[in-house]
Amino acid sequence: MAAADSPSTALRRRDLCSRGIRLAGKMRADVVDLLDAYVEQQGLDASASVAAVEGVPLAAVERWDEQTGTQRLLENLAAYRAFRALLAQMLEEQREQLGEADAGLGRALAAVLLQVSAFAYHLEELLRLESRGIPGEEEEEEEEEEEDGPPPPPRLSLFEQKLRGLGGLRELAQWAVRSVRDLRQLAKPSPATGAAPGLAESS
Protein backbone atom coordinates (compact mmCIF):
# COMPACT_ATOMS: atom_id res chain seq x y z
CA MET A 1 0.00 0.00 0.00
CA ALA A 2 1.39 3.35 -0.99
CA ALA A 3 2.18 5.81 1.77
CA ALA A 4 0.42 9.13 1.99
CA ASP A 5 1.99 11.91 -0.10
CA SER A 6 4.53 14.18 1.42
CA PRO A 7 3.67 17.84 0.84
CA SER A 8 6.61 18.19 -1.54
CA THR A 9 5.47 15.17 -3.58
CA ALA A 10 1.97 16.53 -3.79
CA LEU A 11 3.29 19.93 -4.88
CA ARG A 12 5.60 18.40 -7.44
CA ARG A 13 2.76 16.29 -8.81
CA ARG A 14 0.49 19.31 -9.12
CA ASP A 15 3.26 21.22 -10.83
CA LEU A 16 3.99 18.39 -13.27
CA CYS A 17 0.29 17.97 -13.97
CA SER A 18 -0.20 21.71 -14.61
CA ARG A 19 2.75 21.80 -16.98
CA GLY A 20 1.58 18.61 -18.62
CA ILE A 21 -1.86 20.10 -19.17
CA ARG A 22 -0.33 23.12 -20.88
CA LEU A 23 1.91 20.88 -22.99
CA ALA A 24 -1.02 18.73 -24.03
CA GLY A 25 -3.13 21.78 -24.86
CA LYS A 26 -0.45 23.23 -27.11
CA MET A 27 0.18 19.84 -28.65
CA ARG A 28 -3.48 19.41 -29.47
CA ALA A 29 -3.67 22.80 -31.17
CA ASP A 30 -0.64 21.95 -33.30
CA VAL A 31 -1.95 18.48 -34.12
CA VAL A 32 -5.25 19.96 -35.31
CA ASP A 33 -3.37 22.38 -37.59
CA LEU A 34 -1.15 19.55 -38.79
CA LEU A 35 -4.20 17.40 -39.50
CA ASP A 36 -5.70 20.13 -41.69
CA ALA A 37 -2.46 20.52 -43.61
CA TYR A 38 -2.03 16.76 -43.93
CA VAL A 39 -5.54 16.22 -45.28
CA GLU A 40 -5.01 18.94 -47.87
CA GLN A 41 -1.57 17.85 -48.91
CA GLN A 42 -2.52 14.20 -49.16
CA GLY A 43 -5.74 14.92 -51.07
CA LEU A 44 -7.91 13.20 -48.48
CA ASP A 45 -11.52 13.72 -47.46
CA ALA A 46 -11.42 15.18 -43.95
CA SER A 47 -14.72 13.54 -43.03
CA ALA A 48 -13.72 10.04 -44.20
CA SER A 49 -14.00 7.31 -41.62
CA VAL A 50 -10.83 5.35 -41.12
CA ALA A 51 -10.67 1.84 -39.71
CA ALA A 52 -8.38 1.19 -36.77
CA VAL A 53 -4.81 0.74 -37.96
CA GLU A 54 -2.07 -1.27 -36.29
CA GLY A 55 0.31 0.95 -34.45
CA VAL A 56 -2.23 3.69 -33.80
CA PRO A 57 -3.41 3.64 -30.18
CA LEU A 58 -7.11 4.41 -29.80
CA ALA A 59 -8.03 7.12 -27.35
CA ALA A 60 -11.52 5.69 -26.80
CA VAL A 61 -11.97 4.24 -23.34
CA GLU A 62 -14.84 2.78 -21.35
CA ARG A 63 -15.35 3.66 -17.68
CA TRP A 64 -12.76 6.41 -17.92
CA ASP A 65 -13.88 7.85 -14.60
CA GLU A 66 -13.08 4.56 -12.83
CA GLN A 67 -9.46 4.41 -13.90
CA THR A 68 -6.74 4.65 -11.29
CA GLY A 69 -4.00 7.24 -11.57
CA THR A 70 -1.46 4.57 -12.42
CA GLN A 71 -3.64 3.22 -15.21
CA ARG A 72 -3.99 6.69 -16.64
CA LEU A 73 -0.25 7.32 -16.63
CA LEU A 74 0.63 3.92 -18.07
CA GLU A 75 -1.96 4.09 -20.84
CA ASN A 76 -0.92 7.62 -21.74
CA LEU A 77 2.75 6.67 -21.81
CA ALA A 78 2.14 3.63 -23.99
CA ALA A 79 0.10 5.76 -26.38
CA TYR A 80 2.61 8.57 -26.76
CA ARG A 81 5.47 6.16 -27.25
CA ALA A 82 3.47 4.58 -30.06
CA PHE A 83 2.75 8.00 -31.54
CA ARG A 84 6.42 8.87 -31.31
CA ALA A 85 7.24 5.83 -33.45
CA LEU A 86 4.36 6.53 -35.83
CA LEU A 87 5.27 10.17 -36.37
CA ALA A 88 8.93 9.28 -36.92
CA GLN A 89 7.86 6.82 -39.58
CA MET A 90 5.48 9.34 -41.18
CA LEU A 91 8.27 11.89 -41.28
CA GLU A 92 10.62 9.45 -42.96
CA GLU A 93 7.97 8.45 -45.51
CA GLN A 94 7.19 12.11 -46.15
CA ARG A 95 10.81 12.85 -46.89
CA GLU A 96 11.11 9.82 -49.15
CA GLN A 97 8.02 10.70 -51.14
CA LEU A 98 8.29 14.41 -51.43
CA GLY A 99 11.86 15.28 -50.58
CA GLU A 100 11.85 19.01 -50.12
CA ALA A 101 8.59 19.50 -52.05
CA ASP A 102 6.56 20.09 -48.91
CA ALA A 103 9.02 21.14 -46.29
CA GLY A 104 6.27 22.92 -44.38
CA LEU A 105 4.39 19.72 -43.67
CA GLY A 106 7.64 18.00 -42.77
CA ARG A 107 8.49 20.75 -40.30
CA ALA A 108 5.01 20.57 -38.78
CA LEU A 109 5.35 16.81 -38.40
CA ALA A 110 8.75 17.22 -36.79
CA ALA A 111 7.42 19.86 -34.38
CA VAL A 112 4.59 17.61 -33.26
CA LEU A 113 6.99 14.69 -32.94
CA LEU A 114 9.10 16.81 -30.63
CA GLN A 115 6.10 17.68 -28.50
CA VAL A 116 4.99 14.05 -28.33
CA SER A 117 8.48 13.04 -27.20
CA ALA A 118 8.49 15.78 -24.60
CA PHE A 119 5.10 14.75 -23.33
CA ALA A 120 6.15 11.11 -23.10
CA TYR A 121 9.14 12.18 -21.04
CA HIS A 122 6.83 14.28 -18.86
CA LEU A 123 4.68 11.22 -18.21
CA GLU A 124 7.78 9.26 -17.27
CA GLU A 125 8.60 11.98 -14.75
CA LEU A 126 5.16 11.60 -13.23
CA LEU A 127 5.57 7.85 -13.02
CA ARG A 128 8.98 8.24 -11.39
CA LEU A 129 7.39 10.58 -8.86
CA GLU A 130 4.97 7.83 -7.95
CA SER A 131 7.95 5.47 -7.55
CA ARG A 132 6.60 3.42 -10.42
CA GLY A 133 9.03 1.65 -12.72
CA ILE A 134 8.98 3.04 -16.22
CA PRO A 135 7.61 0.19 -18.35
CA GLY A 136 9.62 -1.05 -21.26
CA GLU A 137 12.85 0.79 -20.49
CA GLU A 138 14.79 -2.19 -19.20
CA GLU A 139 13.57 -4.46 -21.95
CA GLU A 140 14.40 -1.85 -24.57
CA GLU A 141 17.90 -1.44 -23.21
CA GLU A 142 18.48 -5.18 -23.29
CA GLU A 143 17.26 -5.41 -26.83
CA GLU A 144 19.56 -2.62 -27.94
CA GLU A 145 22.47 -4.47 -26.45
CA GLU A 146 21.63 -7.74 -28.12
CA GLU A 147 20.10 -6.73 -31.48
CA ASP A 148 19.98 -3.85 -33.92
CA GLY A 149 16.49 -2.84 -32.77
CA PRO A 150 12.96 -4.25 -33.32
CA PRO A 151 12.10 -5.68 -36.75
CA PRO A 152 10.60 -3.07 -39.11
CA PRO A 153 6.81 -3.24 -39.58
CA PRO A 154 5.47 -4.45 -42.95
CA ARG A 155 5.60 -1.82 -45.69
CA LEU A 156 2.24 -0.17 -46.38
CA SER A 157 1.06 0.98 -49.76
CA LEU A 158 1.04 4.71 -50.37
CA PHE A 159 -2.71 4.89 -49.88
CA GLU A 160 -2.51 2.83 -46.69
CA GLN A 161 0.17 5.18 -45.43
CA LYS A 162 -2.13 8.15 -46.03
CA LEU A 163 -5.01 6.51 -44.18
CA ARG A 164 -2.74 5.54 -41.32
CA GLY A 165 -1.56 9.12 -41.13
CA LEU A 166 -5.13 10.46 -41.13
CA GLY A 167 -6.27 8.00 -38.46
CA GLY A 168 -3.10 8.48 -36.45
CA LEU A 169 -3.32 12.25 -36.31
CA ARG A 170 -7.02 12.11 -35.43
CA GLU A 171 -6.32 9.73 -32.57
CA LEU A 172 -3.42 11.86 -31.41
CA ALA A 173 -5.71 14.89 -31.24
CA GLN A 174 -8.17 12.88 -29.14
CA TRP A 175 -5.38 11.61 -26.92
CA ALA A 176 -4.26 15.17 -26.28
CA VAL A 177 -7.71 15.99 -24.94
CA ARG A 178 -7.84 12.77 -22.94
CA SER A 179 -4.42 13.49 -21.46
CA VAL A 180 -5.57 16.90 -20.25
CA ARG A 181 -8.53 15.25 -18.54
CA ASP A 182 -6.32 12.50 -17.10
CA LEU A 183 -3.84 14.99 -15.70
CA ARG A 184 -6.63 17.00 -14.13
CA GLN A 185 -7.80 13.87 -12.38
CA LEU A 186 -4.26 13.15 -11.24
CA ALA A 187 -3.83 16.67 -9.91
CA LYS A 188 -6.87 16.38 -7.70
CA PRO A 189 -5.94 15.82 -4.09
CA SER A 190 -7.53 12.81 -2.42
CA PRO A 191 -9.72 13.95 0.48
CA ALA A 192 -8.42 11.34 2.99
CA THR A 193 -4.71 10.96 2.42
CA GLY A 194 -3.80 13.95 0.29
CA ALA A 195 -2.56 11.53 -2.37
CA ALA A 196 -3.81 11.90 -5.92
CA PRO A 197 -6.94 9.79 -6.42
CA GLY A 198 -6.34 6.33 -7.80
CA LEU A 199 -2.57 6.35 -7.46
CA ALA A 200 -2.62 4.39 -4.19
CA GLU A 201 -2.89 0.69 -4.85
CA SER A 202 -5.37 -1.39 -2.95
CA SER A 203 -3.74 -3.85 -0.60
Place this chain on the structure above:
Amino acid sequence: QYERVGADVTMKCGSMDWDAAVTWTVNGTDIDESHLNGAYLILKNVGLSQSGQYSCYEGSSWHLKYQTNLKVGTPPKEPVLMCRSNNYPKGFYCSWHLPTPTYIPNTFNISVIHGTKDMVCEKDAIPKNRCHIRYLQLFSTVKYKVTLTVTNALGKNFTTLTFDEFAIVKPDPPESVVAKPVPNNPRRLEVSWQNPSSWPDPESFPLKFFLRYRPLILDQWQHVELSDGTSHTITDAYAGKEYIIQVAAKDNDIGTWSDWRHHSSSHHPLSFLAETTSASTSSFMAPPTTKICDKGAVVGSGAMAVCWTAGLVVAAYSVLFI
Protein backbone atom coordinates in the same frame (compact mmCIF):
# COMPACT_ATOMS: atom_id res chain seq x y z
CA GLN B 1 -59.94 7.20 -41.37
CA TYR B 2 -57.04 9.39 -42.42
CA GLU B 3 -57.00 11.35 -45.65
CA ARG B 4 -54.55 13.83 -47.14
CA VAL B 5 -55.36 17.48 -47.47
CA GLY B 6 -56.52 18.05 -51.03
CA ALA B 7 -57.60 14.47 -51.62
CA ASP B 8 -61.01 13.44 -52.97
CA VAL B 9 -62.78 11.19 -50.48
CA THR B 10 -65.63 8.84 -51.23
CA MET B 11 -67.56 7.22 -48.40
CA LYS B 12 -69.89 4.27 -48.86
CA CYS B 13 -72.81 3.93 -46.57
CA GLY B 14 -71.94 0.50 -45.22
CA SER B 15 -73.71 -2.26 -47.09
CA MET B 16 -76.49 -0.06 -48.44
CA ASP B 17 -77.20 -0.25 -52.16
CA TRP B 18 -75.52 2.39 -54.20
CA ASP B 19 -78.83 4.12 -54.95
CA ALA B 20 -80.42 3.79 -51.52
CA ALA B 21 -81.94 6.82 -49.88
CA VAL B 22 -79.63 7.87 -47.07
CA THR B 23 -78.76 10.87 -45.00
CA TRP B 24 -75.19 11.78 -44.19
CA THR B 25 -74.23 13.93 -41.25
CA VAL B 26 -70.97 15.37 -40.02
CA ASN B 27 -70.69 15.99 -36.29
CA GLY B 28 -74.46 15.69 -36.10
CA THR B 29 -75.19 18.21 -38.86
CA ASP B 30 -76.85 17.11 -42.08
CA ILE B 31 -74.70 17.23 -45.17
CA ASP B 32 -76.17 18.86 -48.23
CA GLU B 33 -77.38 16.45 -50.94
CA SER B 34 -75.09 18.09 -53.47
CA HIS B 35 -72.27 16.08 -51.91
CA LEU B 36 -74.11 12.81 -52.43
CA ASN B 37 -73.99 10.45 -55.34
CA GLY B 38 -76.71 8.01 -54.49
CA ALA B 39 -75.71 6.56 -51.13
CA TYR B 40 -72.10 7.68 -51.54
CA LEU B 41 -70.73 10.76 -49.94
CA ILE B 42 -68.24 12.57 -52.19
CA LEU B 43 -65.90 15.09 -50.64
CA LYS B 44 -63.64 16.82 -53.13
CA ASN B 45 -60.36 18.47 -52.25
CA VAL B 46 -60.79 17.91 -48.51
CA GLY B 47 -59.47 20.50 -46.14
CA LEU B 48 -58.59 20.42 -42.45
CA SER B 49 -61.98 21.81 -41.53
CA GLN B 50 -63.67 18.72 -42.93
CA SER B 51 -62.27 16.49 -40.23
CA GLY B 52 -65.06 15.11 -38.09
CA GLN B 53 -67.39 12.26 -37.39
CA TYR B 54 -69.34 11.23 -40.48
CA SER B 55 -72.47 9.16 -40.09
CA CYS B 56 -74.83 7.61 -42.61
CA TYR B 57 -78.47 6.86 -41.79
CA GLU B 58 -80.96 4.89 -43.73
CA GLY B 59 -83.50 7.28 -45.20
CA SER B 60 -86.78 6.06 -43.76
CA SER B 61 -85.81 4.27 -40.58
CA TRP B 62 -83.02 6.60 -39.62
CA HIS B 63 -80.96 3.56 -38.62
CA LEU B 64 -77.27 4.21 -38.40
CA LYS B 65 -75.63 2.29 -41.19
CA TYR B 66 -72.10 3.59 -41.19
CA GLN B 67 -69.88 5.83 -39.14
CA THR B 68 -66.30 6.96 -39.43
CA ASN B 69 -64.06 9.52 -37.84
CA LEU B 70 -62.39 11.35 -40.71
CA LYS B 71 -59.09 13.02 -39.91
CA VAL B 72 -57.63 15.18 -42.61
CA GLY B 73 -53.92 15.75 -42.39
CA THR B 74 -50.62 15.58 -44.21
CA PRO B 75 -47.78 13.10 -44.37
CA PRO B 76 -44.82 14.23 -42.26
CA LYS B 77 -42.15 16.48 -43.71
CA GLU B 78 -38.51 15.81 -42.89
CA PRO B 79 -38.24 16.24 -39.12
CA VAL B 80 -35.82 18.65 -37.49
CA LEU B 81 -33.37 16.84 -35.21
CA MET B 82 -30.86 18.30 -32.78
CA CYS B 83 -28.40 16.51 -30.51
CA ARG B 84 -26.41 18.13 -27.78
CA SER B 85 -24.37 17.29 -24.73
CA ASN B 86 -24.99 19.77 -21.94
CA ASN B 87 -23.87 17.33 -19.26
CA TYR B 88 -20.56 16.04 -20.65
CA PRO B 89 -19.13 13.50 -20.01
CA LYS B 90 -22.31 11.75 -18.86
CA GLY B 91 -24.11 11.65 -22.17
CA PHE B 92 -26.11 13.63 -24.67
CA TYR B 93 -29.71 14.19 -25.63
CA CYS B 94 -31.51 14.49 -28.93
CA SER B 95 -34.68 16.44 -29.46
CA TRP B 96 -36.88 16.83 -32.49
CA HIS B 97 -39.92 18.46 -33.97
CA LEU B 98 -41.75 18.65 -37.24
CA PRO B 99 -41.31 21.83 -39.28
CA THR B 100 -45.05 21.91 -40.06
CA PRO B 101 -47.90 20.16 -38.26
CA THR B 102 -49.53 17.12 -39.79
CA TYR B 103 -52.79 17.49 -37.82
CA ILE B 104 -52.89 13.74 -37.23
CA PRO B 105 -51.00 11.57 -34.73
CA ASN B 106 -47.32 10.88 -35.44
CA THR B 107 -44.96 8.24 -34.11
CA PHE B 108 -41.27 9.00 -33.72
CA ASN B 109 -38.62 6.34 -33.73
CA ILE B 110 -34.98 7.14 -33.03
CA SER B 111 -31.92 4.98 -33.54
CA VAL B 112 -28.41 5.77 -32.37
CA ILE B 113 -25.41 3.94 -33.74
CA HIS B 114 -21.82 4.33 -32.61
CA GLY B 115 -19.62 2.47 -35.04
CA THR B 116 -21.29 -0.90 -35.21
CA LYS B 117 -22.96 -0.63 -31.83
CA ASP B 118 -26.63 0.20 -31.36
CA MET B 119 -27.24 2.46 -28.41
CA VAL B 120 -30.41 2.95 -26.42
CA CYS B 121 -31.93 6.41 -26.42
CA GLU B 122 -34.13 6.58 -23.34
CA LYS B 123 -37.18 8.71 -23.93
CA ASP B 124 -37.78 11.56 -21.54
CA ALA B 125 -41.21 11.82 -19.94
CA ILE B 126 -41.07 15.58 -20.35
CA PRO B 127 -40.62 16.84 -22.94
CA LYS B 128 -41.98 14.02 -25.06
CA ASN B 129 -39.89 14.79 -28.11
CA ARG B 130 -36.58 14.12 -26.44
CA CYS B 131 -34.42 11.18 -25.44
CA HIS B 132 -31.02 10.82 -23.84
CA ILE B 133 -28.06 8.53 -24.32
CA ARG B 134 -25.32 7.64 -21.91
CA TYR B 135 -21.78 7.69 -23.21
CA LEU B 136 -20.34 4.21 -23.02
CA GLN B 137 -16.96 5.41 -24.28
CA LEU B 138 -15.14 8.69 -24.07
CA PHE B 139 -12.60 10.22 -26.43
CA SER B 140 -13.75 8.12 -29.38
CA THR B 141 -13.01 9.25 -32.93
CA VAL B 142 -15.86 7.08 -34.21
CA LYS B 143 -18.85 9.20 -35.16
CA TYR B 144 -22.35 8.85 -33.78
CA LYS B 145 -25.16 8.41 -36.27
CA VAL B 146 -28.67 9.30 -35.15
CA THR B 147 -31.63 8.56 -37.37
CA LEU B 148 -35.09 9.83 -36.56
CA THR B 149 -38.07 8.38 -38.40
CA VAL B 150 -41.52 9.92 -38.15
CA THR B 151 -44.53 7.94 -39.29
CA ASN B 152 -48.22 8.69 -39.52
CA ALA B 153 -51.14 7.13 -41.32
CA LEU B 154 -50.38 9.09 -44.47
CA GLY B 155 -46.66 8.52 -44.82
CA LYS B 156 -43.24 8.63 -43.27
CA ASN B 157 -40.08 10.64 -43.35
CA PHE B 158 -36.70 10.63 -41.67
CA THR B 159 -33.55 12.57 -41.05
CA THR B 160 -30.04 11.57 -40.01
CA LEU B 161 -27.40 13.39 -38.00
CA THR B 162 -23.78 12.30 -37.86
CA PHE B 163 -21.40 13.91 -35.41
CA ASP B 164 -18.29 13.54 -33.28
CA GLU B 165 -18.41 13.18 -29.52
CA PHE B 166 -16.78 16.59 -29.02
CA ALA B 167 -18.73 18.53 -31.60
CA ILE B 168 -22.07 18.50 -29.77
CA VAL B 169 -20.75 19.51 -26.35
CA LYS B 170 -22.51 22.75 -25.45
CA PRO B 171 -23.14 23.65 -21.82
CA ASP B 172 -26.24 25.43 -20.58
CA PRO B 173 -25.69 29.10 -19.84
CA PRO B 174 -24.20 30.06 -16.48
CA GLU B 175 -26.66 30.62 -13.67
CA SER B 176 -27.29 33.26 -11.07
CA VAL B 177 -25.48 36.12 -12.75
CA VAL B 178 -25.21 38.86 -10.17
CA ALA B 179 -23.51 42.24 -10.33
CA LYS B 180 -22.67 44.34 -7.30
CA PRO B 181 -21.20 47.78 -7.13
CA VAL B 182 -17.78 48.10 -5.54
CA PRO B 183 -17.84 50.49 -2.56
CA ASN B 184 -16.14 53.80 -3.27
CA ASN B 185 -15.45 52.75 -6.86
CA PRO B 186 -18.26 54.09 -8.97
CA ARG B 187 -16.80 52.74 -12.20
CA ARG B 188 -16.53 49.18 -10.97
CA LEU B 189 -19.05 46.38 -11.03
CA GLU B 190 -18.27 43.01 -9.54
CA VAL B 191 -19.97 40.32 -11.61
CA SER B 192 -20.30 36.76 -10.40
CA TRP B 193 -22.10 33.69 -11.68
CA GLN B 194 -22.31 29.98 -11.15
CA ASN B 195 -21.62 26.97 -13.31
CA PRO B 196 -24.79 25.64 -14.95
CA SER B 197 -26.30 23.07 -12.61
CA SER B 198 -26.61 20.60 -15.49
CA TRP B 199 -22.80 20.41 -15.87
CA PRO B 200 -21.96 17.39 -13.72
CA ASP B 201 -18.27 17.76 -12.90
CA PRO B 202 -16.85 21.26 -13.32
CA GLU B 203 -13.73 20.31 -11.37
CA SER B 204 -12.63 17.63 -13.80
CA PHE B 205 -14.22 19.30 -16.82
CA PRO B 206 -13.80 22.99 -16.09
CA LEU B 207 -15.69 25.61 -18.03
CA LYS B 208 -14.41 28.84 -19.40
CA PHE B 209 -16.59 31.90 -19.69
CA PHE B 210 -17.25 34.77 -22.01
CA LEU B 211 -18.64 37.93 -20.50
CA ARG B 212 -19.98 40.85 -22.47
CA TYR B 213 -21.48 44.05 -21.19
CA ARG B 214 -22.66 47.43 -22.37
CA PRO B 215 -24.67 50.34 -21.08
CA LEU B 216 -28.31 50.13 -22.09
CA ILE B 217 -27.95 53.32 -24.08
CA LEU B 218 -25.03 52.12 -26.21
CA ASP B 219 -24.81 49.37 -28.82
CA GLN B 220 -21.18 48.46 -28.51
CA TRP B 221 -20.33 45.48 -26.31
CA GLN B 222 -17.19 45.05 -24.28
CA HIS B 223 -15.93 41.47 -24.21
CA VAL B 224 -13.90 39.51 -21.73
CA GLU B 225 -12.91 35.85 -21.95
CA LEU B 226 -12.15 34.17 -18.63
CA SER B 227 -10.41 30.84 -18.48
CA ASP B 228 -11.03 30.25 -14.79
CA GLY B 229 -13.08 31.54 -11.94
CA THR B 230 -16.70 32.55 -11.84
CA SER B 231 -16.35 36.26 -11.24
CA HIS B 232 -14.97 39.34 -12.90
CA THR B 233 -14.73 42.99 -11.99
CA ILE B 234 -15.73 45.47 -14.64
CA THR B 235 -13.57 48.55 -14.15
CA ASP B 236 -14.78 50.85 -16.90
CA ALA B 237 -18.49 51.15 -16.16
CA TYR B 238 -20.14 54.53 -16.70
CA ALA B 239 -21.35 55.80 -13.37
CA GLY B 240 -25.12 56.06 -13.07
CA LYS B 241 -25.87 54.10 -16.22
CA GLU B 242 -27.84 50.91 -16.44
CA TYR B 243 -25.96 47.96 -17.86
CA ILE B 244 -26.73 44.74 -19.68
CA ILE B 245 -24.33 41.98 -18.68
CA GLN B 246 -24.30 38.55 -20.31
CA VAL B 247 -22.23 35.49 -19.62
CA ALA B 248 -21.75 32.37 -21.76
CA ALA B 249 -19.92 29.14 -20.93
CA LYS B 250 -17.89 26.58 -22.85
CA ASP B 251 -15.96 23.48 -21.90
CA ASN B 252 -12.33 24.49 -21.55
CA ASP B 253 -11.17 22.11 -24.26
CA ILE B 254 -13.98 21.03 -26.58
CA GLY B 255 -17.36 21.92 -28.03
CA THR B 256 -19.12 25.24 -28.49
CA TRP B 257 -20.27 28.19 -26.46
CA SER B 258 -23.55 28.14 -24.62
CA ASP B 259 -26.38 30.43 -25.71
CA TRP B 260 -26.97 33.89 -24.48
CA ARG B 261 -30.04 35.85 -25.23
CA HIS B 262 -30.02 38.52 -27.93
CA HIS B 263 -31.86 41.69 -26.98
CA SER B 264 -33.25 44.54 -28.98
CA SER B 265 -32.22 47.88 -27.63
CA SER B 266 -35.73 49.17 -28.20
CA HIS B 267 -37.13 47.00 -25.47
CA HIS B 268 -38.00 48.38 -22.08
CA PRO B 269 -35.35 47.35 -19.56
CA LEU B 270 -37.79 45.17 -17.68
CA SER B 271 -38.62 43.47 -20.96
CA PHE B 272 -34.96 42.45 -21.22
CA LEU B 273 -35.30 40.88 -17.85
CA ALA B 274 -38.60 39.26 -18.71
CA GLU B 275 -37.05 37.59 -21.75
CA THR B 276 -34.28 36.02 -19.78
CA THR B 277 -34.70 32.25 -19.94
CA SER B 278 -31.94 30.35 -21.66
CA ALA B 279 -29.23 32.95 -21.28
CA SER B 280 -27.98 34.49 -18.12
CA THR B 281 -28.51 38.19 -18.45
CA SER B 282 -28.62 40.85 -15.84
CA SER B 283 -29.45 44.49 -15.94
CA PHE B 284 -27.66 46.54 -13.38
CA MET B 285 -27.07 50.11 -12.47
CA ALA B 286 -23.58 51.34 -11.88
CA PRO B 287 -23.55 53.51 -8.81
CA PRO B 288 -23.72 57.28 -9.28
CA THR B 289 -20.62 59.20 -8.42
CA THR B 290 -22.17 61.32 -5.67
CA LYS B 291 -25.50 60.62 -4.04
CA ILE B 292 -26.19 57.19 -2.73
CA CYS B 293 -29.89 57.51 -3.44
CA ASP B 294 -30.00 59.54 -6.64
CA LYS B 295 -33.37 58.93 -8.23
CA GLY B 296 -32.26 60.77 -11.35
CA ALA B 297 -29.80 57.96 -11.99
CA VAL B 298 -32.50 55.31 -11.91
CA VAL B 299 -33.93 54.16 -15.22
CA GLY B 300 -37.06 52.15 -15.72
CA SER B 301 -40.49 51.62 -14.35
CA GLY B 302 -41.81 52.08 -10.87
CA ALA B 303 -40.40 48.74 -9.77
CA MET B 304 -36.90 50.08 -10.37
CA ALA B 305 -37.57 53.72 -9.41
CA VAL B 306 -35.99 53.25 -6.01
CA CYS B 307 -32.70 53.98 -4.32
CA TRP B 308 -29.94 52.56 -6.55
CA THR B 309 -28.69 50.03 -4.05
CA ALA B 310 -32.15 48.64 -3.53
CA GLY B 311 -32.81 48.99 -7.26
CA LEU B 312 -29.80 46.80 -7.93
CA VAL B 313 -31.21 44.13 -5.67
CA VAL B 314 -34.61 44.41 -7.34
CA ALA B 315 -32.97 44.08 -10.77
CA ALA B 316 -31.02 41.04 -9.66
CA TYR B 317 -34.16 39.38 -8.39
CA SER B 318 -36.05 40.42 -11.49
CA VAL B 319 -33.52 38.47 -13.50
CA LEU B 320 -33.91 35.47 -11.32
CA PHE B 321 -37.65 35.37 -10.86
CA ILE B 322 -39.35 36.91 -13.89
